[in-house]
Amino acid sequence: MIHTEARLTDPDGLFEALIASHRDLTPEASRRLDARIILLLANQIGDVSVVREVIAAAARVGAPA
Numbered sequence: 001m002i003h004t005e006a007r008l009t010d011p012d013g014l015f016e017a018l019i020a021s022h023r024d025l026t027p028e029a030s031r032r033l034d035a036r037i038i039l040l041l042a043n044q045i046g047d048v049s050v051v052r053e054v055i056a057a058a059a060r061v062g063a064p065a
Contacts, residue, residue, distance in 0.1 A: 002053045
């Protein structure tokens, strides 16, 4: 089971850091950075089944009704 409740101690700071990391990047470079961030976070999680749950949950949130 994945955690979907807010758990970040500084969500605004995290958002600002993500935005800053993309500043001045081309769209392609921004997508590559996103991919690297995702892969590093997935590696931190370390459990493919949990990462798959996260992917599924994220897809459900963005899915049209």
